[in-house]
Amino acid sequence: MHRSERENLVTCVACGSETAGSLERGFSIGADSVLCYECAKQRGGRWDEERAIWTREPDVAGLARPVDPEGR
Numbered sequence: 001m002h003r004s005e006r007e008n009l010v011t012c013v014a015c016g017s018e019t020a021g022s023l024e025r026g027f028s029i030g031a032d033s034v035l036c037y038e039c040a041k042q043r044g045g046r047w048d049e050e051r052a053i054w055t056r057e058p059d060v061a062g063l064a065r066p067v068d069p070e071g072r
């Protein structure tokens with residue numbers, strides 16, 4: 001049976017697959033965009049297993065809507 005727990009599911013902005021966001025190792029872009037782990041890795045992200053953080057952020061240029069055009 002397919003269990004539906006949509007609360008934590010978010011759609012990867014790059015490949016469109018659903019990921020569990022913070023429960024898995026998705027990389028958050030801004031307030032409500034998420035890059036799934038696979039895409040984040042492909043884009044140069046480096047995940048620290050011990051600390052459970054991204055030690056190197058993936059290149060998300062062109063993926064998320066520009067929240068702050070002045071931001072770097």
Ligand SMILES: [Zn+2]
Nearest residue numbers: 012015036039
């Ligand atoms: Zn993805």
